[in-house]
Amino acid sequence: xxxxxxxxxxxxxxxxxxxxxxxxxxxxxxxxxxxxxxxxxxxxxxxxxxxxxxxxxxxxxxxxxxxxxxxxxxxxxxxxxxxxxxxxxxxxxxxxxxxxxxxxxxxxxxxxxxxxxxxxxxxxxxxxxxxxxxxxxxxxxxxxxxxxxxxxxxxxxxxxxxxxxxxxxxxxxxxxxxxxxxxxxxxxxxxxxxxxxxxxxxxxxxxxxxxxxxxxxxxxxxxxxxxxxxxxxxxxxxxxxxxxxxxxxxxxxxxxxxxxxxxxxxxxxxxxxxxxxxxxxxxxxxxxxxxxxxxx
Amino acid sequence: xxxxxxxxxxxxxxxxxxxxxxxxxxxxxxxxxxxxxxxxxxxxxxxxxxxxxxxxxxxxxxxxxxxxxxxxxxxxxxxxxxxxxxxxxxxxxxxxxxxxxxxxxxxxxxxxxxxxxxxxxxxxxxxxxxxxxxxxxxxxxxxxxxxxxxxxxxxxxxxxxxxxxxxxxxxxxxxxxxxxxxxxxxxxxxxxxxxxxxxxxxxxxxxxxxxxxxxxxxxxxxxxxxxxxxxxxxxxxxxxxxxxxxxxxxxxxxxxxxxxxxxxxxxxxxxxxxxxxxxxxxxxxxxxxxxxxxxx
Numbered sequence: 001x002x003x004x005x006x007x008x009x010x011x012x013x014x015x016x017x018x019x020x021x022x023x024x025x026x027x028x029x030x031x032x033x034x035x036x037x038x039x040x041x042x043x044x045x046x047x048x049x050x051x052x053x054x055x056x057x058x059x060x061x062x063x064x065x066x067x068x069x070x071x072x073x074x075x076x077x078x079x080x081x082x083x084x085x086x087x088x089x090x091x092x093x094x095x096x097x098x099x100x101x102x103x104x105x106x107x108x109x110x111x112x113x114x115x116x117x118x119x120x121x122x123x124x125x126x127x128x129x130x131x132x133x134x135x136x137x138x139x140x141x142x143x144x145x146x147x148x149x150x151x152x153x154x155x156x157x158x159x160x161x162x163x164x165x166x167x168x169x170x171x172x173x174x175x176x177x178x179x180x181x182x183x184x185x186x187x188x189x190x191x192x193x194x195x196x197x198x199x200x201x202x203x204x205x206x207x208x209x210x211x212x213x214x215x216x217x218x219x220x221x222x223x224x225x226x227x228x229x230x231x232x233x234x235x236x237x238x239x240x241x242x243x244x245x246x247x248x249x250x251x252x253x254x255x256x257x258x259x260x261x262x263x264x265x266x267x268x269x270x271x272x273x274x275x276x277x278x279x280x281x282x283x284x285x286x287x288x289x290x291x292x293x294x295x296x
Numbered sequence: 297x298x299x300x301x302x303x304x305x306x307x308x309x310x311x312x313x314x315x316x317x318x319x320x321x322x323x324x325x326x327x328x329x330x331x332x333x334x335x336x337x338x339x340x341x342x343x344x345x346x347x348x349x350x351x352x353x354x355x356x357x358x359x360x361x362x363x364x365x366x367x368x369x370x371x372x373x374x375x376x377x378x379x380x381x382x383x384x385x386x387x388x389x390x391x392x393x394x395x396x397x398x399x400x401x402x403x404x405x406x407x408x409x410x411x412x413x414x415x416x417x418x419x420x421x422x423x424x425x426x427x428x429x430x431x432x433x434x435x436x437x438x439x440x441x442x443x444x445x446x447x448x449x450x451x452x453x454x455x456x457x458x459x460x461x462x463x464x465x466x467x468x469x470x471x472x473x474x475x476x477x478x479x480x481x482x483x484x485x486x487x488x489x490x491x492x493x494x495x496x497x498x499x500x501x502x503x504x505x506x507x508x509x510x511x512x513x514x515x516x517x518x519x520x521x522x523x524x525x526x527x528x529x530x531x532x533x534x535x536x537x538x539x540x541x542x543x544x545x546x547x548x549x550x551x552x553x554x555x556x557x558x559x560x561x562x563x564x565x566x567x568x569x570x571x572x573x574x575x576x577x578x579x580x581x582x583x584x585x586x587x588x589x590x591x592x
């Protein structure tokens with residue numbers, strides 16, 4: 001672009017950078033404040049002395065969070081949920097997207113199947129009827145209640161279906177001539193080609209499963225079965241009550257921390273996995289936008 | 297015919313697991329909606345006595361319910377408008393930055409909140425917006441007294457609107473920036489030769505070329521008008537702000553899960569689902585007609 005060094009242009013750039021920096025700070029400073037609070041003494045936090053740097057540095061809040069046991073139990077359930085849930089999501093996405101990528105002529109009833117799946121994004125039975133079905137299937141208090149109701153993410157399936165349709169047809173045709181059946185074509189030939197698209201929808205699933213909290217709260221009667229985000233949700237409302245219930249072993253720790261530092265520590269720990277995969281997320285989420293649409 | 301079906305059977309087999317799961321967890325709840333017209337009794341299940349439209353009549357006569365519709369529409373409208381204006385402006389400003397490394401850094405920073413769950417964001421907001429939190433401490437420097445961001449019925453909706461835009465605008469920025477980079481630089485060069493200043497270039501080249509993306513994003517958000525952000529409001533509201541902060545989804549939750557009034561809750565859910573379904577359908581048709589964006 002043509003360089004423009006007039007005074008007006010310079011003033012604009014100065015103002016522009018100021019706005020951009022301030023807005024970005026608004027997005028990032030709350031996290032830094034949270035981190036500073038989690039590493040500060042409760043006295044300093046209560047006095048309102050903590051801004052963006054820990055005051056009276058201490059790791060007591062983390063020690064409390066990690067020795068309580070509840071945090072690790074919930075973390076373990078979340079890890080299981082993410083691994084199992086994403087795996088099942090991906091298997092079903094591939095198995096569904098491949099036949100649906102064919103025309104109605106090649107797979108009789110393809111359009112009916114497609115409508116069957118699309119109706120579920122347009123309309124849903126709502127909270128209560130779905131809850132009653134989960135109760136009836138006996139999945140309450142089991143990790144499967146968090147995985148099976150959303151086992152096929154329809155949007156991700158459509159993304160993959162469009163991706164398969166974008167592949168050159170010759171690849172499949174030559175495999176058919178060599179005598180390969182649909183299952184062989186899918187596992188041996190298509191799967192390796194689908195990797196970039198699977199990375200995208202896989203990340204959607206990972207983030208979705210990791211961040212879900214509401215299903216944990218309604219489908220788990222016993223809070224021991226809560227995944228991490230549901231457990232963190234209970235901290236929002238009743239941090240003090242939970243601390244009182246967790247026994248007297250921590251009385252010493254309790255005196256050195258307050259609700260805010262402990263909550264900040266656990267919230268930060270809950271955000272870490274997302275921050276770790278963030279570079280991939282940024283890359284693939286934008287890609288997913290492009291993959292998902294058929295312009296035409 | 298039979299031979300053809302046999303040949304195709306692997307494809308149908310692939311679809312089977314998804315069809316079974318979607319049928320159980322998405323289609324049986326449709327049938328479960330009959331309880332909206334019944335007086336649900338857990339012992340009788342879906343065979344409870346029929347009461348016709350009584351549940352709907354009952355709920356529409358509740359002043360609380362009418363209030364939640366208004367709250368939902370009010371907050372949704374401002375969230376949608378702000379969720380379009382803020383990222384468009386931010387993307388335009390960011391587009392003026394010449395160096396791509398700096399551009400990417402800003403983009404990375406503002407995109408982070410988008411991937412964290414509302415549980416964690418609520419944990420952060422509850423902390424920074426509390427009476428001794430960092431926001432009120434900062435305001436005190438300017439002699440402004442403590443503002444009850446989450447505790448005052450008149451301020452609460454605006455806290456929701458602003459924090460929702462804050463969490464989500466990074467995503468919009470990425471989308472609009474992608475659209476901006478695809479604009480042909482030759483157009484700007486031609487404009488400079490014609491003597492058009494920066495402001496005129498933005499007005500007559502950038503904005504018109506950005507319009508299809510803006511229209512598409514607005515149209516797609518139409519389908520979410522009745523949502524208004526359950527995850528956010530559920531984690532941040534309290535009985536003090538029900539008057540202005542209670543939305544349809546939180547109302548359904550309290551009625552159904554907490555008070556076990558399954559039938560009335562299902563009736564409200566059905567009412568919402570039908571209107572949402574129409575809105576989503578209309579938005580998809582508009583997206584296709586206006587922005588030529590095909591979702592299926």
